[in-house]
Amino acid sequence: MRKILWLVFIGAFVAWQPAAAQTATPWIEKGAALEQQGIYAEAVKAYTKAIELDPGSADAYLKRGTARFSAKKTACTEALGDLTEAIRLAPKNAEAYYRRGIINYYLINNEQGRKDMEAAAALGHTGAREWLRKTENSGTEASDKAVLQKRPVVYFAHDRADIKTSYHILLEAIGTGMIAKPQASIVASGHADSTGTEEYNQDLSLRRATAVKEYLVKNWSVSPQRIAVKAYGESMPVGSNNTEEGRAANRRVEITGISGE
Numbered sequence: 472m473r474k475i476l477w478l479v480f481i482g483a484f485v486a487w488q489p490a491a492a493q494t495a496t497p498w499i500e501k502g503a504a505l506e507q508q509g510i511y512a513e514a515v516k517a518y519t520k521a522i523e524l525d526p527g528s529a530d531a532y533l534k535r536g537t538a539r540f541s542a543k544k545t546a547c548t549e550a551l552g553d554l555t556e557a558i559r560l561a562p563k564n565a566e567a568y569y570r571r572g573i574i575n576y577y578l579i580n581n582e583q584g585r586k587d588m589e590a591a592a593a594l595g596h597t598g599a600r601e602w603l604r605k606t607e608n609s610g611t612e613a614s615d616k617a618v619l620q621k622r623p624v625v626y627f628a629h630d631r632a633d634i635k636t637s638y639h640i641l642l643e644a645i646g647t648g649m650i651a652k653p654q655a656s657i658v659a660s661g662h663a664d665s666t667g668t669e670e671y672n673q674d675l676s677l678r679r680a681t682a683v684k685e686y687l688v689k690n691w692s693v694s695p696q697r698i699a700v701k702a703y704g705e706s707m708p709v710g711s712n713n714t715e716e717g718r719a720a721n722r723r724v725e726i727t728g729i730s731g732e
Contacts, residue, residue, distance in 0.1 A: 472537070487701070488670055494524050494525075495520075495522075495524040495528050495531060496519040496521075496559060497533075498517045498518065498520045498521035498524065499517070499518065499521045499526065499528070499530060499534060499637035501517045502514040502515075502517035502518040502521065502535075502538065503534065505517060506534075506537075506538055511538045511539075511541045511542030511543075511580045511617070512542045512543075512653060513682075514534075514538040514542075515535055515538045515539055515542055515568040518531050518532075518534050518535035518538060519535060522535065527560060528560075529556075529557045529558075529560035529567070529683055530557075530561075531563055531565065532553045532554070532556045532557035532560065532567075533553070533557040533566060533570065534551030535553045536549075536550040536551070536554040536557065536567075536570060536571075537550070537554075537570050538595070539553065539556070539572075540570075540577075544577070544624065544640055544641065545637050545640050546640070546666070547574050547577060547578060547640070547641060547642045547644055548640050548643070548644050549614045549640075550574055551571060551574055551575070551644075554567050554570050554571040554574070555571065563594055564594075565590075565591045565594035565599070566591070566596065566598035568587045568588070568590040568591035568594065568596070568599070569587070569588065569596050569598055569599045571587045571600075572584045572585070572586075572587030572591060572599065572602075575587060577622065577639075578623065578644045578645060578648055579645060579648055579649075579655065579657065579727075579728040580648045580651075580652075580727070581728065582652070585603075588593035588602050588603055589603065590635040592710055622725055622726060622727055623641060623645060623725070623726040624723050624724065624725050624726070625638045625641065625642070625679075625683055625723065625724045625726070626638075626719065626720075626722060626723050627679055627722045627723065627724075628722070629664075629666070629718075629722065630666070630667070630675070632675060632678035632679045632681075632682050633682065634682055634686055642683070642686055642687060642690075642691075643689065643690075643691075645726065646687050646691030646693060647691070649691065649693050649697065650691060650692075650693070655697070655728060656697045656698070656699065656726055656728070657697070657698055657699070657726055657727060658698075658699045658700075658701060658726070658727050658728075659679075659680040659681075659683040659684050659698060659699070659700050659701070659724050659725075659726055660680060660701045660702075660724060660725045660726075660727070661675075661677055661678070661679040661680030661700070661701065661702045661703065661723075661724050662676050662679075662702060662703050662704070662705075662707055662708075662709075662721055662722070662723050662724070662725070663675045663676045663679070663704055663721065663722060664705060664706050664708070664711075664712050664717075664718035664719075664721040664722055665705045665708070665712040665718075665721075666718065667702060669705060671706040672705045673701070673702055673704035673705075674702075675703075675704075676702040676703055676704050677700070677702035677719065679722075679723075679724050680701060680702055680724050681700055681728035682724075683698075683724045683726065684698040684700050705721070708720075708721045708723055709721060709723075
C-alpha cells in the first residue's frame with residue numbers, strides 16, 4: 472500500500488513540474504505587453520513573477536534585464552546580472568549577448584562590450600553584426616552616435632550639485648570599470664538649465680561635473696588625471712527650458728570615454 476501511495480505521489484509531482492513552469496509564460500507575455508506600452512517598471516515586476524515561477528527561464532531573465540535598463544539607467548548593474556544569468560542558462564542566446572553588450576558599452580566597458588557583440592554576431596544576431604560594422608567603419612567603439620545614442624548621465628535637482636544616492640550604482644559600475652582598465656580615461660561634462668544668469672549656470676555646471684569627478688576619486692581611488700572636467704552651462708540643452716521636464720533633462724553630467732578604452 473505504501474509503495475502504491477509513493478508511486479502516486481511521484482507521479483503527481485512529475486506531472487506538476489511542467490505545469491508550474493508553464494505558469495511563467497503568461498507573466499512573460501504580460502511583461503512584453505507592458506514593455507510595448509513603455510511601462511517598464513511594471514514589466515520588471517511581471518518578469519520577476521515569471522522567474523519566481525520558473526527560475527530556469529532564460530527568456531524571463533533576458534527580458535527583465537532589458538526592461539530594467541530601459542526603466543532606469545542606474546539599474547545597469549542589476550540588468551547586467553540578469554543578462555549574465557540568461558547567458559548561463561542559454562549559452563547560445565544571441566539576444567542576451569547583444570543586450571549585455573549594449574549595457575557594457577553604456578558603462579564604458581568597451582572591451583567586454585565588444586566581446587559580447589562578437590559573440591552575438593557569431594550566433595547570427597544581425598543587430599550585433601551591424602554594430603560591429605559601423606564601429607569598424609568609424610574607427611571607434613562607443614562614440615558612434617548612430618549606434619549608441621545614450622551615454623551614462625547623472626541628473627541633478629534644481630540649483631544643486633550634490634549627487635543623488637540613486638546614481639551611486641551607476642558611478643560604482645564606472646569606477647569598477649576604470650579600476651579594471653587602468654589606461655582608460657573619461658570626460659565628465661556638466662550642464663545646466665536656463666534658470667538664473669548665464670554666468671551662474673556656467674559655474675553650476677562646473678560644480679556638477681566636479682562632483683562626479685570627486686565622487687569617483689574619493690570612493691574608487693581613480694586618479695584625478697584620468698577624469699577631465701568640462702562645463703557647458705546652459706549652452707547645450709537636450710530639452711526645452713520652457714517646461715519642468717525639459718529643465719530637469721538639462722540639469723545633468725554626461726560621461727564619455729576618451730582613451731585607453
